[in-house]
Amino acid sequence: MKRIVFGLLGARLDAGREDSRWLRWRPTVAICQHEDYLIDRFELLYEPNYRTMAQLVTDDIGSVSPETKVNLHELEFRDPWDLEEVYGKLHGFFGAYPFQPDEEEYVLNITTGSHVQQICLFLLAESRHVPGTLLQASPPKRKAVGAGSIRFIDLDLSRYDQLAARFALEKQQGVSFLKSGIDTKNASFNALIERIEKVAIHSQSPLLITGPTGAGKSQLARRIYDLKKQRRQLHGPFVEVNCATLRGDQSMSTLFGHAKGAFTGATNSREGLLRLASSGMLFLDEIGELGLDEQAMLLRAIEEKRFFPVGADKEQQSDFQLIAGTNRDLLADVAEGRFREDLLARINLWTFVLPGLADRREDIPPNLDYELQQFAASTGSIVRMNKEAREKFLAFAQSGEAAWRANFRDLNAAVTRMATLAAGGRITVELVEEEIERLRHSWGAPREKFVDxxxxxxxxxxxxxxxxxxxxxxxxxxxxxxxxxxxxxxxxxxxxxxxxxxxxxxxxxxxxxxxxxxxxxxxxx
Structure with a gap:
């Protein structure tokens, strides 16, 4: 394959007109002096002010490596230290270049150019806009005359076993963090958490978490926030609100704030939760309970990062990441006119359905241990279950008889009751039998569940x-x-x-x- 090198002319390092220039190390020329590294074509980018130098370097390359063809490309940078301008110009150049990766091997020389230009070349190679490796040239030691040395950086991370292992470990740690360290066994749930971890780290778009009450939506939202904050992707607060508790003007004021005198009793201005969540995360639990007016304002706040507080004539700005939670069928709510279709489309990019505890019965044992640990952490009392008690409780909990209607809230309540009543910090078979009867009664007793x-x-x-x-x-x-x-x-x-x-x-x-x-x-x- 032919070897093609791209490089920026070094205004300082490649300079020199007299014969003495051959006593200096000039990286663009030196790269072509390596006898064991043949370059078929050198695509040399230069700025208009250095046209003469570019032609001289081209001639010098021809004298040391006649096999190398040099193509000159004039590229003007008003400010070679302006990241946006430099990246845009280089992106445009490489976007129009006729790459033939099946026939040619491409190399980017990052030895010359401003640091910003070198960074942009790195980014273009890393994003595969340029399908090649990076080259870094170094001068000979102790100011000796010669070609110096060259080193290559291949950004294909799959070739680096230790790096791949490190990324895999980091991903595994992130997944475990989202599961609160619980060693869950349910394959579909584990796959779901892996996908959530990947999306949470790589996306700033809204996330929609659905599932039955008590499935752990609030806890998962908090863990996602903590994970992103650990990775320095967020530095603002975690703000949570249950939309089912908001009513009338209170909901507008709570979410978007209000100006002084906006309504009776508004003696002072108020900063809403959207403003408070700026640079952080806003978790709107039970988002399906919001009124249509609040939904319209929320949609604008998500899309434009701006909104008007109640009674205010000046907009507020807030850049937050949104996680929405619901146990409702929002598609059905859209069909019935209770939820805005455009808002659902905006928050429905990443939707994750958390299964109930009854659908993850193999995960009850590790979650039982987790609840006991949480009880110890909150009360300072370590409580254990003897072998017979644990086996009896799990036999019931994992059977079809256990409905787990409130999901993890039921499990938490059961563990809290047994641990509180445990004499000497030991949960006995008798306590387990008592708790099983309590759960059977709560799930099996007639339930007067009237309409709403x-x-x-x-x-x-x-x-x-x-x-x-x-x-x-x-x-x-x-x-x-x-x-x-x-x-x-x-x-x-x-x-x-x-x-x-x-x-x-x-x-x-x-x-x-x-x-x-x-x-x-x-x-x-």
Whole structure:
């Protein structure tokens, strides 16, 4: 194969006109003086001010290596120390060059040029814009006359066993870190965590983590943040908010902040969580619970890194990485108009579905050990299980009888109860049997799971309502929370019957309905 060398003319190192120039080491010429390193073609890049020097160096190469053809390329740099300009010019040059890697071998000489130009050549080789190796020339020792020496740097990392092993170890450590050091056995879960580790390290785009409640979305988001901070990819804080706890104006103010006097009670300006998360990570758990207005503002904040606080006429800026969590089917929510399609498209680039504990029963033993370690760390009391107790608990926990409806929250609660009651720091078979009965009862007992019962919690005493009233009131409250005003909610709730009335008063009908339960618009909006 023919050998092609690319190089920048060295304004200082390659200089010299008189015969005395042959007593100096000039790297561009010296590279061609090595008898055991034949160069077929030298592509020499130079700036317009050094056209004469470039021609002289070309002639000198011809005298020491007649076999080498020199092609001169004039390339102007307004500032050879400007990284953006230099990279752009070199990228354009190599992008237009007719490479023939099947017939030619390419080498980049990084001995000459400014440090910025040398860095850019390195980057172009590393990114494979130039399919070749790097060459570094050195002068002869003690100012002796001669060609000096040359060394090569091949950036194909797969050829470096020790480096490959180091990267593999670093990846393994990152995966273990995301799993909190738990030696999980589930193959699909391990593959999922490996993919998350790779994406988290190499991408700044939003991540969407889905899965059932208690599957570990919050903990995983925190571990991703800690991993990126260890790698110095983030230096801002980790900010977490459960969107299900945000209601009405509070959600806008909490997320985006507000200006002084923006609404009644806003006696001071407030910095929202998006601004607080700048240069860090924002974890929006249960993102599907956000209202449509908040979703629209969030989309702009993600895309443009700018947003308006409530009541403010000046934009705020915040550059954060977003992780969103949900246990909802956002595609179904889009179809029903409860979630913006454009926002889902923006956060759906990397979606990871965490399996529930019931789908990872082989991982219960190491997670049991982890929960015991966490109990010891939080209480200072080391608690162990004797062999019979451990075997009995795992036989139940890994069987189909164990539902693990709340996933790791159930496991954490079970371990906490047994460890707290353990006399002398030993969990016995009797304690395990008691806990198994407790879990069986909680999973197997009749569960009054009314339509969106959680919507009403904190508003009214559920035990005093019939199931019929609970279902109807829950739907009314949900519509109120999604509406801009009492009249707007009334129009949605009474859309059919209002058409039969000559003078519909939707707001009054809604007010009277809520009053039956001792509620007002301010309670449910």
């Amino acid at each position: 019962q959680a919507v009403l919690e904190g508003l009214i005493d559920l035990e005093k309502l019939d199931r019929f009233d609970r279902a109807g009131l829950a739907e009314v409250v949900r519509v109120c929370r999604e509406s801009k005003s009492q009249s707007d909610a009334g129009r949605k709730l009474f859309a059919v019957s209002r058409a039969m009335k000559a003078k519909p008063n939707d707001a009054d009908r809604l007010r009277k309905y809520l009053a039956r339960f001792g509620l007002a618009w301010s309670d449910v909006s």
